[in-house]
Amino acid sequence: MQTTTGDDADYRLRCLKQMLRIRLVEETIAERYAEQEMRCPVHLSIGQEASAVGVCDALMSDDRLFSSHRSHAHYLAKGGNLKAMMAEIYGKRDGCIGGRGGSMHLMDPDAGMMASIPIVASSIPLATGTALSDKFDNNGKVTVSFLGDACLEEGVFHESANFAKLRGLPIVYVCENNLYSVYTNLADRQPDRPLTDIPAAHGIEHRHVDGNDLEAVRKAALWAVETARSGNPTFLQLDTYRWREHCGPNYDNHIGYRTEEEFQIWRARDPLERYRKMLEESGTLAPASFAGLEKDIQAEVNGAFAFAIDSPLPEPTEALAHVYA
Amino acid sequence: MSMPETTSAPGAPVINMGTAIRDGLLEAARRDPSVIFFGEGVEDPAALFGTLKDIGKQIGHDRMIEMPIAENGLIGIAIGAAMAGKRPVVSLQRVEFALLALEQILNNAAKTHYVSNGRHNVPLVLRMIVGRGWGQGPEHSQSMEAIFAHVPGLKVIMPAFAEDAKGMIAAAVEDDNPVVVIEHRWSHYTTSPVAEGYVHRPLDGPRTVREGDGLTIVATSYMTLEAVRAADKLAEAGHPVEVLDLRVIRPLNLDPIVESVARTGRLLTVDTGFRMFGIGAEIASEVTSRCFDLLDAAPVRLGLPDHPTPSSRGLVKGFYPDATRIARTAAEMMGLDDAKISAIEEDILAARKDIPLDVPDPFFKGPF
Ligand SMILES: Cc1ncc(C[n+]2csc(CCOP(=O)(O)OP(=O)(O)O)c2C)c(N)n1
Numbered sequence: 001m002q003t004t005t006g007d008d009a010d011y012r013l014r015c016l017k018q019m020l021r022i023r024l025v026e027e028t029i030a031e032r033y034a035e036q037e038m039r040c041p042v043h044l045s046i047g048q049e050a051s052a053v054g055v056c057d058a059l060m061s062d063d064r065l066f067s068s069h070r071s072h073a074h075y076l077a078k079g080g081n082l083k084a085m086m087a088e089i090y091g092k093r094d095g096c097i098g099g100r101g102g103s104m105h106l107m108d109p110d111a112g113m114m115a116s117i118p119i120v121a122s123s124i125p126l127a128t129g130t131a132l133s134d135k136f137d138n139n140g141k142v143t144v145s146f147l148g149d150a151c152l153e154e155g156v157f158h159e160s161a162n163f164a165k166l167r168g169l170p171i172v173y174v175c176e177n178n179l180y181s182v183y184t185n186l187a188d189r190q191p192d193r194p195l196t197d198i199p200a201a202h203g204i205e206h207r208h209v210d211g212n213d214l215e216a217v218r219k220a221a222l223w224a225v226e227t228a229r230s231g232n233p234t235f236l237q238l239d240t241y242r243w244r245e246h247c248g249p250n251y252d253n254h255i256g257y258r259t260e261e262e263f264q265i266w267r268a269r270d271p272l273e274r275y276r277k278m279l280e281e282s283g284t285l286a287p288a289s290f291a292g293l294e295k296d297i298q299a300e301v302n303g304a305f306a307f308a309i310d311s312p313l314p315e316p317t318e319a320l321a322h323v324y325a
Numbered sequence: 326m327s328m329p330e331t332t333s334a335p336g337a338p339v340i341n342m343g344t345a346i347r348d349g350l351l352e353a354a355r356r357d358p359s360v361i362f363f364g365e366g367v368e369d370p371a372a373l374f375g376t377l378k379d380i381g382k383q384i385g386h387d388r389m390i391e392m393p394i395a396e397n398g399l400i401g402i403a404i405g406a407a408m409a410g411k412r413p414v415v416s417l418q419r420v421e422f423a424l425l426a427l428e429q430i431l432n433n434a435a436k437t438h439y440v441s442n443g444r445h446n447v448p449l450v451l452r453m454i455v456g457r458g459w460g461q462g463p464e465h466s467q468s469m470e471a472i473f474a475h476v477p478g479l480k481v482i483m484p485a486f487a488e489d490a491k492g493m494i495a496a497a498v499e500d501d502n503p504v505v506v507i508e509h510r511w512s513h514y515t516t517s518p519v520a521e522g523y524v525h526r527p528l529d530g531p532r533t534v535r536e537g538d539g540l541t542i543v544a545t546s547y548m549t550l551e552a553v554r555a556a557d558k559l560a561e562a563g564h565p566v567e568v569l570d571l572r573v574i575r576p577l578n579l580d581p582i583v584e585s586v587a588r589t590g591r592l593l594t595v596d597t598g599f600r601m602f603g604i605g606a607e608i609a610s611e612v613t614s615r616c617f618d619l620l621d622a623a624p625v626r627l628g629l630p631d632h633p634t635p636s637s638r639g640l641v642k643g644f645y646p647d648a649t650r651i652a653r654t655a656a657e658m659m660g661l662d663d664a665k666i667s668a669i670e671e672d673i674l675a676a677r678k679d680i681p682l683d684v685p686d687p688f689f690k691g692p693f
Pocket residue numbers: 069070118119120147148149150151178180181182246365394396418422425
């Protein structure tokens with residue numbers, strides 16, 4: 001998110017650090033998952049960081065965001081509390097929702113991270129609804145609805161897009177197209193037509209960019225967010241790729257639904273590595289300083305894991321609270 | 326431990342319930358070319374937890390229909406195909422994914438035969454799986470049989486044992502009505518000897534899996550396994566109780582339950598889903614009406630407490646009824662003294678050792 005102090009005055013360093021932070025958090029989750037202390041399903045976004053970071057950098061801190069089962073990157077990029085996220089994944093009392101949801105339900109409403117809903121496309125109408133409310137309040141807020149390529153198959157996307165356009169809602173639908181729904185390729189789920197034909201059919205303006213190119217994502221997002229703020233819903237298609245298995249810490253290119261070659265093509269388009277190189281070549285980042293960033297951020301990440309591990313498990317009786325407001 | 330499942334072929338290979346369901350589906354599809362399969366990842370490497378493994382290889386990939394992630398539309402499409410004479414089997418990885426299609430299921434699947442004055446049939450199988458453990462959380466662990474069982478026109482079945490599941494799934498495919506099959510993920514792991522080839526088990530009602538005169542337990546799905554464990558410990562302690570595996574939630578065949586309660590005088594139900602407004606409530610109410618004067622104790626219902634399923638292993642402690650609670654409740658209803666009840670509880674807990682509560686207990690693997 002945009003802030004204007006210190007190093008962060010340069011959005012490029014800010015975005016690089018945020019991508020690196022998300023990468024290190026998720027690689028640490030992957031590394032430590034076998035300890036069996038994070039006892040909930042985890043859907044990692046490793047390889048997809050540029051879309052979360054580029055989009056969220058175009059948002060104000062009180063803009064809103066909704067996510068899905070694959071929410072770690074969105075949560076962090078929107079400014080969600082890292083310690084509370086890790087405690088949630090560890091099922092601890094200090095989790096962002098007290099251990100009620102685990103990785104698939106991350107939220108931090110104070111940071112505008114409204115909710116993550118693990119039923120495919122289920123959060124899209126909610127995002128459209130906060131946009132409706134914000135329009136009533138004329139408060140200038142924008143809602144971003146992150147959705148996977150599979151969400152375009154669910155009716156509720158179309159119902160929401162229709163309504164958003166009809167009412168001129170301040171919403172940006174961000175489709176992270178990583179080509180897969182679990183093990184099934186897009187080509188086996190949707191006809192061969194541009195994904196952007198779908199928002200177009202609802203009269204929604206759209207852009208389609210390389211989702212692994214931070215600059216391209218951010219530029220498209222700045223357009224999309226400002227257009228939405230003026231009461232014109234927008235749609236972004238960001239092409240990207242998840243590196244690891246759909247759910248869990250491992251690589252699974254050997255089990256037959258996709259190829260090692262395909263993965264290597266995308267691996268070479270690593271959004272973090274690309275951006276680091278770009279910043280080094282342009283002189284924004286001194287060649288030696290990346291290692292220092294990595295060290296500092298890993299220390300923060302380790303601190304968050306330690307916090308989560310030290311946090312107590314909630315007591316069973318706490319499960320009774322909040323059934324009703 | 327003795328066999329809760331009366332197998333039709335005692336020497337048959339021991340397989341788990343997931344595999345038995347797959348075999349039953351394959352047999353049914355081989356016998357009838359109008360059987361077609363719908364699923365999200367219908368032929369993917371996971372093959373719906375193995376329950377659709379290699380079916381396409383055997384019967385032809387054209388009969389395996391990959392569902393876009395569009396449950397409402399695709400279940401409606403399956404209903405339409407059923408009206409035109411196909412026998413679609415729709416398999417969903419979680420019960421919750423069916424919620425997107427409730428309108429299609431509760432209106433079109435359930436009512437088309439009735440509203441058409443019998444001119445249309447909807448021979449549809451809707452399989453959905455209950456998740457549990459490993460922090461599944463509030464939206465990947467619901468059972469929801471009460472929702473489907475509430476609606477006339479649907480059949481609802483919940484198999485608990487491998488061979489029975491194989492036969493029931495074949496019966497479901499052959500049934501001319503929409504059949505909702507709710508499978509518990511932890512039941513998929515349970516094993517028993519399962520007859521090879523075609524097996525048919527009618528969708529006719531409960532089955533007695535333990536006999537006893539002290540009390541009648543009626544349980545569904547995975548809870549039947551917990552009930553059996555409790556019953557075995559009660560029997561060892563000299564207090565045999567009857568366990569009925571409900572199997573078919575709708576149409577509900579109460580006769581064997583009433584017959585059993587008339588003999589035992591006590592009814593304990595154990596739901597897989599929420600206790601309030603659950604299956605146990607329906608059974609307790611009907612049984613009370615039909616044999617009020619034969620009851621020695623007020624019927625008791627166990628089930629999930631009145632809040633969503635939390636993810637954390639801290640919060641989920643005590644959420645699910647288990648053999649210990651079933652044994653204690655049954656023993657209290659039979660008036661056993663507390664020392665004896667505690668000893669039975671200890672016995673059950675000792676057998677479980679220190680296995681975490683968010684993974685399946687290997688005890689329940691069988692063979693049953
Ligand atoms: C309604 C519904 N159907 C099916 C699922 C199972 N499921 C969980 S994640 C997922 C893949 C969704 O793909 P996409 O939206 O492209 O997101 P990605 O996982 O690729 O980030 C599926 C099918 C679900 N959670 N909800």
